[in-house]
Amino acid sequence: MSENSTVKKNVRVRYAPSPTGFLHIGNAQSALFNYLFARHYHGTMVLRIEDTDVKRNVPHGEDSQIDNLHWLGIDWDEGPDKPNPKYAPYHQTERQDLYHRYITQLLDQGLAYKDYATEDELTTMRDQQRAAGEAPHYDGRWYGRSVADQQAAEARGLKPSIRLHLPANHEYAWDDIIKGHVAFNSDNMGGDFIIEKSNGMPTYNFAVVIDDYLMDITDVLRGDDHIANTPKQIAVYEALGLKHPNFGHITLIYNPKTRKKLSKRDKETLQFISQYKNQGYLSEAIFNFIAFLGWSPEGEDELFSREELIERYDPARMSKSPAYFDQSKLDWINAAYIKRLDLDDMTDRVLELVDEGQTDVAKQVKALQLPDLRTLTSQVCKIYQTEIHQLSEIMDKVLFYVTILQEPLDYDQLRQFDRTATLAVLTAFRKHVQALPVDVATPDFKKMIQTVSQETGVTGRNLYFPLNVAFTGDHSAPQIDEVLRLFANSTIIELLTKAIAHV
Ligand code: GLU
Numbered sequence: 001m002s003e004n005s006t007v008k009k010n011v012r013v014r015y016a017p018s019p020t021g022f023l024h025i026g027n028a029q030s031a032l033f034n035y036l037f038a039r040h041y042h043g044t045m046v047l048r049i050e051d052t053d054v055k056r057n058v059p060h061g062e063d064s065q066i067d068n069l070h071w072l073g074i075d076w077d078e079g080p081d082k083p084n085p086k087y088a089p090y091h092q093t094e095r096q097d098l099y100h101r102y103i104t105q106l107l108d109q110g111l112a113y114k115d116y117a118t119e120d121e122l123t124t125m126r127d128q129q130r131a132a133g134e135a136p137h138y139d140g141r142w143y144g145r146s147v148a149d150q151q152a153a154e155a156r157g158l159k160p161s162i163r164l165h166l167p168a169n170h171e172y173a174w175d176d177i178i179k180g181h182v183a184f185n186s187d188n189m190g191g192d193f194i195i196e197k198s199n200g201m202p203t204y205n206f207a208v209v210i211d212d213y214l215m216d217i218t219d220v221l222r223g224d225d226h227i228a229n230t231p232k233q234i235a236v237y238e239a240l241g242l243k244h245p246n247f248g249h250i251t252l253i254y255n256p257k258t259r260k261k262l263s264k265r266d267k268e269t270l271q272f273i274s275q276y277k278n279q280g281y282l283s284e285a286i287f288n289f290i291a292f293l294g295w296s297p298e299g300e301d302e303l304f305s306r307e308e309l310i311e312r313y314d315p316a317r318m319s320k321s322p323a324y325f326d327q328s329k330l331d332w333i334n335a336a337y338i339k340r341l342d343l344d345d346m347t348d349r350v351l352e353l354v355d356e357g358q359t360d361v362a363k364q365v366k367a368l369q370l371p372d373l374r375t376l377t378s379q380v381c382k383i384y385q386t387e388i389h390q391l392s393e394i395m396d397k398v399l400f401y402v403t404i405l406q407e408p409l410d411y412d413q414l415r416q417f418d419r420t421a422t423l424a425v426l427t428a429f430r431k432h433v434q435a436l437p438v439d440v441a442t443p444d445f446k447k448m449i450q451t452v453s454q455e456t457g458v459t460g461r462n463l464y465f466p467l468n469v470a471f472t473g474d475h476s477a478p479q480i481d482e483v484l485r486l487f488a489n490s491t492i493i494e495l496l497t498k499a500i501a502h503v
Pocket residue numbers: 015016017018050208221222226
């Protein structure tokens with residue numbers, strides 16, 4: 001255990017997704033750092049579902065969050081599925097009466113007030129402010145209004161929202177775990193802000209405070225897109241006379257090409273965790289990769305298991321500057337993890353992708369309904385394990401080899417080699433395969449290639465390249481004797497005959 005892991009006591013952190021979409025890499029980054037923080041300090045990780053923006057919630061948004069977090073190996077100690085009676089429930093929509101209790105308290109104390117301004121009125125107000133060169137803000141028009149004014153508005157059928165009153169020229173400051181000292185002045189926070197919408201739902205900035213307080217959250221780690229929300233939340237804590245937790249704002253993920261925040265419009269970057277999974281990235285590799293988006297340990301090493309990351313995690317090493325998404329690094333990490341897999345495990349993982357059928361290639365392989373798919377997949381894994389970056393490449397290869405007789409290969413490559421030698425090799429090889437007794441289960445192709453070499457006097461690349469092209473369509477194929485084991489002898493003969501015809 002490293003030294004700083006003993007310093008913090010009773011740590012409680014939370015990952016608090018809004019089920020308005022599927023688990024995005026940015027969400028996963030927040031979840032992962034909270035997880036590392038909780039596990040490093042032997043604290044408690046809470047999963048809370050912030051579902052009050054009912055219109056924006058998507059079907060299966062919550063399931064996607066939970067399933068993909070599980071896939072990544074991120075678990076929690078408390079949440080909707082593991083309620084602790086002291087803190088439950090864990091869905092904000094089930095905690096309405098708690099929020100109302102605090103709203104009532106603030107209204108009674110005159111620290112919050114009802115605002116009957118209509119949407120149109122507020123729009124006009126902001127337009128006028130902009131025209132006057134001011135930053136749009138709520139001008140406090142309903143602060144301190146009489147009961148008679150309120151009753152008149154009610155009589156007109158208006159439903160109020162509730163706003164928190166901000167004291168003038170007041171500083172809201174905190175020592176951010178990541179950014180250091182951050183301060184906002186109440187005069188530049190957009191004016192008194194809404195804590196309960198006119199439909200009776202609390203706003204995010206209010207509910208989050210009540211929940212973090214009631215759930216005894218000690219440290220809040222979230223994306224730095226929330227940094228302007230933090231002074232508002234501190235204002236709520238202050239109004240309620242409560243101490244706020246520590247805050248840490250994690251750098252967002254940036255697109256290295258545009259140098260801008262990664263956006264859902266950046267089509268060339270996979271963004272949802274399910275996409276990485278379907279593409280054949282390993283969960284261990286994604287975990288490792290994301291841990292380096294906004295953090296790095298001491299030293300140059302970049303491959304760490306979950307346990308090592310938990311051990312080494314140190315919030316003081318979280319980065320203040322943007323985390324650039326580096327696709328080649330991701331592929332390098334994934335390839336490194338694939339290389340370490342045991343063959344059976346690798347085969348299982350590929351077969352799971354086939355079975356789930358979430359990509360075109362997975363669907364195509366599945367549709368073949370091959371009785372010997374496992375053997376074939378395992379053999380292809382053995383051949384390509386050290387070459388690939390994503391498990392989907394194994395499915396591509398399986399599909400390729402199973403349908404090899406259906407598509408013409410790139411035989412033109414055969415012209416790059418000495419014609420006489422090429423013909424001699426291919427013909428001699430065909431002769432040996434034709435001569436194989438029918439009952440040979442696994443012919444010794446390595447030996448056969450040596451025999452062909454001795455008979456023809458052809459060696460080195462002039463020997464191997466034509467065979468590679470004939471059986472894989474690519475002159476730089478790996479382990480050709482292993483590739484040959486994928487085929488029935490009749491297929492080998494047919495492939496040789498086609499190649500010979502092209503020389
Ligand atoms: N529900 C918020 C989000 O998904 C959580 C922000 C926070 O952690 O406070 O962005």
